[in-house]
Amino acid sequence: MILIHCPYCDEKRPEIEFANAGQAHIARPFDPSGQSDADWEAYLFIRANPRGRHHERWRHVHGCGRFFNAVRDTVTDKFETTYKAGEPRR
C-alpha cells in the first residue's frame, strides 16, 4: 500500500486515506457559456494519459479533507512530489 504525503497535514499516510480526483491543473473556464463547443469539449473530456510523469489531483478524504496536487509516475506508481492546490505546476 502506497504512502502518500499530504501537503496540508505534512505527513505520509497510507493510500486508503486518499481518493484520486483525476488530472491536475485543468481550470474551469471563467466564462463557460462563452466557450466554443471544441474548447468546452477539450475542458470536459480530453485528458492526458502519459507513460511516466503525471500530474494528478488527490483528496485526503479520510484525513484533512483537502484537495492537493501530485506528480506520480504511472509506470512505477511512485509519487515524485505533492503540493497544495493553487501552487504552480511542478
Added chain:
Amino acid sequence: MSGFRLETGGRVDRSQPVQFSFDGKSYQGFAGDSLASALLANGVMLFGRSFKYHRPRGLVAAGSEEPNALISVHRGPGRFTPNLRATGVEIHDGLNATSQNRWPSLAMDFGAINDRLGMFFPAGFYNKTFMWPRSFWDRVYEPAIRKIAGLGDAPTAEDPDVYASTYAHCDLLIIGAGPAGIDAALGAMDTNKRIVLIDEQDELGGGALADPALWPWLERSVKALTEAPNVTILNRTTAFGYYHDNFIGAVQRLTDHLPDITDAPREKLWRIRAGEVVLAQGAIERPLVFDGNDTPGVMLSSAAKVYANRYGVAVGKALTLMASHDSGWHDVFALAKAGLGISAIIDVRESVDSALMLEAERLGITIHLHHGVVGVNGRHGVTSVDICNYGDQRVHRVETDALLMAGGWTPSVHLWSHSKGSLKWRDDLGAYVPDQPNENVHCVGGCSGDWDFGTGAVVDALPTPKDQSRIKAFVDFQNDVTAKDIKLAVREGFRSIEHIKRYTTNGMATDQGKTSNLNGLQIASSALNKPVPDIGLTSFRPPYTPQTFGALAGHAKGALFQPTRTTNIDSWAEEHSAIFELVAQWRRARYFPKSGEDMHAAVNRECVAVRSSVGIFDASTLGKIEVVGPDAAEFLNRMYTNPWKALEPGRCRYGLLLKEDGFITDDGVSARLAPDRFHLTTTTGGAARVLNMMEDYLQTEWPDLDVWLTSTTEQYAVIALQGPNARKVLEPLVEGIDLSAEAFPHMAIREGTICGLETRLFRVSFTGELGFEINVPTAFGRAVWEQLMAQGAQYDITPYGTEAMHVLRAEKGFIIVGQDTDGTVTPFDAGLDWAVGKKKPDFVGKRSMARPDIVAPGRKQLVGLLTDDPNVVLEEGAQIVADPNQPIPMTMIGHVTSSYWSETLGRSIAMALVAGGHDMTGGTLHIPMPGKTHTAKVSGVVFYDPEGARLHV
C-alpha cells in the same frame, strides 16, 4: 524406497511420542516431526496422486517448495483444510490427515487410467479436444473435467474459527531466519532499531537445522535474539506478499500445531510497514528432468539431508545420487556420516573437483561420471535405476531404493520480485539473482545467489537414448507438465515463456513453479535455441505460498463484512415487524406487514392510509449538508441549476444538481435558515458524493468564496408525516410555530420545538399530500416518533416504508435519481426544465446543456406509461419497442424505469425513458416481456392530482 527412523540424531524429541492418523491409519511420530518426516519414518512413501495423470507421488522436498505431498487436515466440523504441504504440517496428538485426488484409495486409484492414456493428454489437450459441439461445453465437458482434475476438495461447511489481524511498524524487517537472516538480526540487534524477524517454520534456523555442526551457534543466537528487547520474532509466519513502500503481508499460524481446539484465533494477519527490509529467503534445490523422475523415492538430495539430520529419518537403505552440482556430493557425504547407506553417485559432468572424488572413494561409494539416469524402475517406489554412459551410450542398472537429485540451486527471489526489484541472469548458476532494488531492501545469503554449495553444470533435461515420445520426464510435478509438453509448445509456435507457461500450465500450480520454473526455462531455451534471458521470465506474484481466506478476511465477515447504518428509529421498526432493505449502507424499513399480509397488500394499505388520513415515515437516511458563510447563497447558486440568491430565509427550494457534463447527479429539497445558512438535503445514497463534489468546487475552483460545508446527515433524525391529517397530528406537539396554511405554506421551514425538543420543521412533500418533515437531534428520533404514533392513533396513523414511498412519489411523477435517471439524463430529458434557471449566466453543467449531442433530437426522455390492460404491472428494466412485429433483434427505443401498482388509482402506472418520448404523448408503445408483449399509452409522468391541490391545504 522405504524410509525408517535412525537410531540416533535429529532434533525430534524421542521422549515425546505423538499419535496421529493418515488416511484412517494410525501412526506414531515424535514431537518436532513434520507430517512428512513422521510418515517417512513409518515407511510411508505414497503421499498423493498427481493432478492430471493420477500418478503415484511421494515427497520431493522437505520444505514449502514441496509440489507433491499435498494433504487435507480435518479438525472437526467446518475445520477442514485442503492442499496443505505435508512438509509444513507439524504433527500433534490426534492429527487427522488424508491424501487427495484419488478414488477409491491412494494405493488403488481408478483415475490412474489417465496415465496409460497419457499420449492423448499433451499440452493444450483441453483446448484442442473439447471445442465441439458448443452445447457440450457447459453440460458435459466442464463437469467431467472438474470431477477428474484438481487436488483437494473445497470445504463445504462454514469455518467456525476466528482470525486475528494486526498492523506493525519496524525499522528493520528480516524475512527468513536461516543463517543469513539470523546474522543480519544479530548484526542490527545492538542498535536501537525496532527489528522484526519472520520465519515460516516452527523453529528458527532454516538450513542450519539440517547441519548439526551449527546447532550450538544456532542455540546461542536464538537465545540472544529472544532476549533482545528490540527484536520481535515471528515464527510459523509466512511473509506472503511484498507491496508498495515496504508494506509486507504475513500470516502467523497460531493454533494448527496444537492438539486442542480452543476459541483462540487460528491465524493472525500481520500488515507490516518496514523502514528497511532484508530478504533472507534462501534458495531452492532444482530437480533434474529424466524419465520417471516423479517415482516415489526420487527426491531432492538436500531434502534427504534435512530428513536425516533434522528429523532423524532415513529416506532409504541404499541411496543413489543423480547430480549435476557439487552440493549433492556434500549432502551424500553428510548422509553417510549420519549412518545412511550410499550405493552410488552419478554425475552428468565428465569431471568434478578431486577433493569430492577422494572423499567419495574414501567412503567406498561407486562413482559414475558423465552418466545420467534414463529410467526409474518400480511404480510405487524406486527399486532400481537405469543409467546411461554418455560416452558409449551403454545403459546399465543400479540397484537402489532412493534416488536423490542435485540439479543446482534457484535463489528464492519471490518477495524481491513482488517488490519490483530487477533480476539479472547468471549463466554460472543457471538462475536469476536480484539486481537493482525498487524499495529500501536488500537480499542476503542464498536468495542473493551467495552460497558455498560449490559449482555445477547447468542442464535442461538429462540426455537419453530412449524414444522421446515414450518417456515422461516431469518438469512441473504439481501440474503434471513434462519436458515433452514444453517442446511441443515451442513446436506449435509459442516463443515467449509467458505464453509457453500458460499453454502448458508449467509453474501455474499452487507452488507457483518453485521447483519447475527454471527447468522449464532451460528446456524452452534449448528448444528455441536462444539464451534464457531472451525468452523472458514469468512474474512471481503474491502469495508466496497459499494462505487461507480466513486469515485474509479476518473479522470482516458476516455481520462485520461491512457496516450497516441504522437510524435511531430502526429499533422501533424492528419491534414492529418491518421488512428491511439495504439502501447504500443504510438499513431501511421497506414495509410493515400486518399479520397475513404480503408485500403487495401491506404497500397498498400503507399508500391508501397516506392518501386518506396520515402516514409516518423514517426519512433519517436523507443526506444533509449544512452550508454556512457569507457566500453560501452565491455558492449554491453556482452549484445548483436553479436560482438561490433570492430565496428568502424560511423558504425551501427543490435543488437539481448536475455534473459538469450536464447530466443529473443528485436532487433534494433545501432550506434557507438565515441569510448565511442553508440546510441541504441529498439523496440517501448520494450524500458523500455530493459533499465531495461541493468541496471540490469550493476548494479548487472558487477558493475565494467564504463558505463552510459540514455533513449533518447523522445529526438529525427525520420523520416524514404525510397525509391530510398530518397537521392535526402535529399541532398538539409543536410549540413556537404557527402551523396554519397561511403562516406556514408548502415549501417553507420553521424552527421551534416539538415535544420540548428543538426542531427544524420542513413543510415539504414527497407524496403529493400535506406533509411535514420533522428534524430533531438524532438521539431523540424514536422518542418523537412514538409521541407522533400516540398522537396519531385517533387518525389511524400508519407507518410506511420505502416501497410505499416509491409508489406515492411515482403517482406524483417525482423522479428518483439513479432509478429514473442513469447518468445520461439532462434536466430537459427528465422534464425538469422548470428547475433550471434560464437567466443564470452560469452553474455547474450549464454549458454542457448546449452541447451538440445534448440539443440533438432523439434523446431518451422521461414519460409516463399507462398499460392498455390496467392490471398489468410492467417489469422495471423491460425494453420498449415501437413495432412488435419487426424482426429480432428489435430496435429498442427505451426502457421502463419505475413501475408499480397504484391502489389509489386502481391501475398500474409506470415511468420510462423513451427516445423522443416527449413528442409521443398519446401514442402506443410495445413492451415485450416473458410470455407476452404488452401495449401501453404514453402519458405525462404526473398520474395523481396534477394541479397539486392536495399540497396547498
